[in-house]
Amino acid sequence: MINYSDAVLVIILLSVLIALESNRMVALVKIMGLQGIMVSLVPLFLPQHQELGSGGIIFFQIMILIKGLLIPGLLYFAVQKVAIKREVEPIIGYHASLFVGLMMIMVSLFITEKLQVTLPGGHSLLLITAITTLGAGLFLMMSRTKAITQVIGYLMLENGIYLVGTALSKQSHTRYVVEFGVLLDVLVGVMIMGIILHNINRAFDDVDTALLGRLKD
Amino acid sequence: MDTLFWALAVIMAGxxxxxxxYRQFRMMKxxxxxxxxxxxxxxxxxxLPxxxxxxxxxxxxxxxHFLxxxxxxxxxxxxxxxxIFLICPIAALYSFHYMDHPDDAWRIAVNYFFFAVLIVSMALVVCADSLITFALVWEVMSLSSFFLVVHDFQKKETRSAGYLYFIxxxxxxxxxxxxxxxxxSSTGSLSFALIDQLPAQTKLAVFLLALLGFGSKAGIFPLHIWLPHAHPAAPSHISAIMSGVMIKMGIYGIFRIYTLLGDTSLLFGQIILAAGMISGVLGVVYALGKHDIKRLLAYHSVENIGIILIGAGLGMIGIATGRPAMAVFGFAGSLLHVLNHSIFKSLLFMGAGAVLQKTGIRHVDELGGLIKRMPTTGRTFLVGSISISGLPPFNGFISEFLIYFAAFHGLTLPGMPFLLAALAIISLAVIGGLAAACFTKVVGIVFLGEPRSEGAARASEAQASMLVPMWLLALLCLFIGIFPEPFVRLAFSGLRDMTLLGPIEPGTGQELLANLAFAARLFLGMVIAVTLLRKVLYAKKKIASGPTWGCGFTQPNVRMQYTGTSYAMSVVEFFQPFVKIRAAYSGIRKIFPGRTTYETHVDDIAEIGMTRYLVQPLARTLDRLRWIQHGHIQLYIGYIVLTIIVLLLVF
Incomplete structure (x- = not known):
């Protein structure tokens, strides 16, 4: 029997690793879209989440729409319009990043063991994935120069937080309202970042955040 | 209380x-x-009720639930x-012609808004009845006055003054x-009622902290640095309000915290009295040394805060040593001086504002002869000057006399309080004398003599809405001076709820007040009689008038006149260790000397001390930490991650 939830979690972990390793902006955005969809699907496959009300279904549809299509779509447009160079331009190299990603999985495993949270029905992999995604998001924000990768890192961070929430809390629809609020925050954040990106690009002819250092006092 | 809130609502609507x-400029104003x-x-x-x-x-x-x-x-x-309700409307009236730039209509509208916020918040500060309420309205007051100070924000000077005030x-x-x-933390309650149950040590700590806080608002000596910067920067009617009314909120705070603490130890009185004497004497000395007319007035605020604190300190000593008469007259003199100072100081700032608006000059030594060109401004300014010097028959005399009276009561005390009372009398005398000297300087240089610059020569009288407030305030000065009794009774009634003091007997000071009123009226009568006598004696004689300081020279020059600097220098030099004088003199080296220059600056030791021992070390230390702010977003995120990890490890 195929364990669907584990399969989804594995796909998420792989998407994290691919995101750390990918050197093209467009590929990165596409991977984020996939990750978004997968993350929003996770709660559906959890054992205690069998029955869904009509509200729940609508909620998940909107979730997939925003995480999987709307935000990546916006990012895609930003990449098409603003970024002249399509490369990711890392501070830490791709292979090193990949290695860091693998290390992060180890660390997450260690943390999950250490926390000793009683997780229902084989959820330990869920928590590991969640912490890895969270950490990888932070790492992506720190190790890439372009402003747009910061947004992507932030998005990954939010995915991680969502997964941690899923792992640690009892499933009920009221909780998702909070998640939904966070999601809207991210959406607004992406839009604002788009505007900022546009301005950075106009001011410096590039979207490298190192150029922002000139603005410091 | 409802009436009061309605009044505040109306002011806020204003x-x-x-x-x-704001599109119709005059209608807006x-x-x-x-x-x-x-x-x-x-x-x-x-x-009133x-x-x-x-x-x-x-x-x-x-x-x-939580607020x-x-x-x-x-x-x-x-x-x-x-x-608050007496001076603010008069200042508002003054602003009608003072704010005369239709181009800045929106900015002036903002100014009126914060003006209203300031009035409302000041009124609420004195009505606040719990710690949280007081803290809230106090902040609103500070912020609104900050926005009023930076009205002319295009000028760099104004911005830095505003910044200083903000800090x-x-x-x-x-x-x-x-x-x-x-x-x-001690009472577990935000209400004012339980403060008197604090332990004695905490009471002292609370009092000292509150004195620091309220003192920086009131402008007690080493904390006064913002006053001489912020007052010249603000528009004049705002300076009038800030100096006349807002800094009194600091005094109110000291009065209130003293009443609430309910501690009768001698130490509080001694601290307040000492602070008062230092601010009083040094304030007036610096005022003598400064030649920017509004800055000079700001230093006089420091001086008058000193006088008010001397009165309060004497009152506290009177309570501590069980001398009710000394306590009553000390506190009453202090309160009355709060009222009086708000009247004559706003009058003086309005006068200075009129001079500034008509000549564009703030430096005393470039003005001159203005009483001929601006007669009303000149005369009312003279009235304010006599009042602030504490001379009869004006109001400053009355309140200072009450404080003197309290101090003389203190001379019967033994030991330390005796010494302090004697010192208080001496410092009051010194303050009075120096204030008179300072205002002979201001009136003599600015309003008498011949104009020293183009701007002063072209000056004309201010418009009606600026003159009416000045007349009103000048008449009020005279009225309180001649009919002091109702106003002293007002000050007594202000003390009614002071439980430490106990009830004031209705007959207190009856005889003194009668004598005081008589003396003031006699003095006024004498002045009028002498003036009339002069008129009569000179009626038949021919009077020729020539240029002031002409002295029979064929070609008198305006630069022959005394300058403010030279007039004040001999006094300022006397206070040398407490006042830093910087002089730059090019010297005469040849037989036929070329252009020689001589310049002096009087520097505030509090300012120098604070810059040298507080600001510069702080700036140096913080400069070394500059590398933390490098401008790389990636590392900033690293800081966040590091903080989270540290927090997770620690907790």
Whole structure:
């Protein structure tokens, strides 16, 4: 029997690793879209989440729409319009990043063991994935120069937080309202970042955040 | 209480109206002024019953369980409301012609808005009845006055003055909040009622912290640095309000915290008296040394705060040593001086504002002969000058006399209090003398003699809405001077709710007041008689008039006149160790000397000390930490991650 939830979690972990390793902006955005969809699907496959009300279904549809299509779509447009160079331009190299990603999985495993949270029905992999995604998001924000990768890192961070929430809390629809609020925050954040990106690009002819250092006092 | 809140609502409406009407410049100003005046009159109406008998019950207003605001109106609050509702409408009237740039209509509308916020918040500060309420309205007051100071924000000078004021206001507020925190940690309640149950050590700490906080607002000597910067930077009617009314909120705070603490130890009185004497004497010495007319007036505020504190300190010593007469006259003199100072100081700032508006010059040594060109401004300024010097028959004399009277009562005390009382008398005398010297300088140089510059020569009289307030205030100075009794009774009634003092006997000071009033009237009579006599004697004689300081020279030059600097220097030099004089003299080296220059600056030792021992070391230390701010977003995120990890490890 195929364990669907584990399969989804594995796909998420792989998407994290691919995101750390990918050197093209467009590929990165596409991977984020996939990750978004997968993350929003996770709660559906959890054992205690069998029955869904009509509200729940609508909620998940909107979730997939925003995480999987709307935000990546916006990012895609930003990449098409603003970024002249399509490369990711890392501070830490791709292979090193990949290695860091693998290390992060180890660390997450260690943390999950250490926390000793009683997780229902084989959820330990869920928590590991969640912490890895969270950490990888932070790492992506720190190790890439372009402003747009910061947004992507932030998005990954939010995915991680969502997964941690899923792992640690009892499933009920009221909780998702909070998640939904966070999601809207991210959406607004992406839009604002788009505007900022546009301005950075106009001011410096590039979207490298190192150029922002000139603005410091 | 309801009437008071209605009054405040009307004043606030006067602040919001200009935003609607700012396209019609004159109508906007007229609406703001009229509504503010109406609100203030309503406010006075609300205050008067509270002064006569016990005030209305406290009003409590709570929101969402955690924010409970409560206001009450006792005699002390009512007394401090009088200058607020008396001076603010007069200053608003003054602003009608003073704010005369139609191009800046929107900015002036903003100015009227914050003006209204300032009035309302000041009125609420004196009515606040719990720690949290007080803290909230106190902050609103500081912030609104900050926005009023930076009205001319295009000038760099104004911005740095505003910044300085902001730092002082916030640091002071922090000290006050620290005092409140101490109270809360000890009593566990935000109400004022339980403060007298604090342990003695905590009481002292609370008092000292509050003194630091309120002192920085009031401008007690080493904390006064913002005054001489912020007052010249602000528009003149704002300076009048800030110097005349707002800094008194610091005095109110000291009075209030002293009453609430209910501690009768001698130490409080000694601290307050010492602070008063230092601010009083040094304030007036620096005023003598400064030649920017508004800066000079700002230093006089420091001086008058000193006088007020001397009165309060004497009152506290009187309570501590069980001399009710000394306590009553000390506190009453102090309160009356609060009222008087608010009147004559705003009068003087308005005069200075008129001079500034008509000549564009603030430096005393470039003015001259203005009494011929601006007769009303000159005369009312003279009235204010005599009042502030504490000379009869004007109001400054009355309040200073009450404080003298308290100090003379203190001479019968043994030991340390005797010494302090004697010192208080000496410093009051020194302050009075130097203030008179300083204002002979200002009036003599600015209003008499011949104009020293183009701007002064071209000056003309200010418009009606600026003259009427000055006349009103000058008449009020004279009125309080000649009929002191109702106003002293007003000060007595302000002390009614001071439980430490006990009830004041109705006959207190009856005879003294009668004598005082008689002396003032006699003095006025003599002045009028001498003037009439002169008129009579000179009636038949031919009077020729020539240029001032002409002295029979064929070609008199305006530069032959005394300058303010030379006039004041001999006095300022006497106070050398406490006052730093910087002089630059090019010297005469040849037989036929070329152009020689001589320059002096009087520097504030508090300012130098604070720059050298506080600001510079701080700036140096912080400069070394500059590398933390490098501009790389990636590393900033790293900081966040590091912080989270550290927090996770620690907790």
């Amino acid at each position: 602040g919001i109206l200009p935003f609607v009407l 007229a609406a703001a002024v009229i509504v503010t005046i109406a609100g203030s009159l309503l406010g006075l109406l609300a205050v 509270a002064l006569q008998d016990t005030g209305p019950p406290a009003v409590t207003w709570s929101w969402q 409970t605001l409560s206001f009450s109106l006792d005699a002390l609050s009512a007394f401090f409301l009088v200058p 002082f206001a916030q640091t002071g507020a922090m000290c006050i909040f620290a005092a409140f925190g101490l109270i809360y």
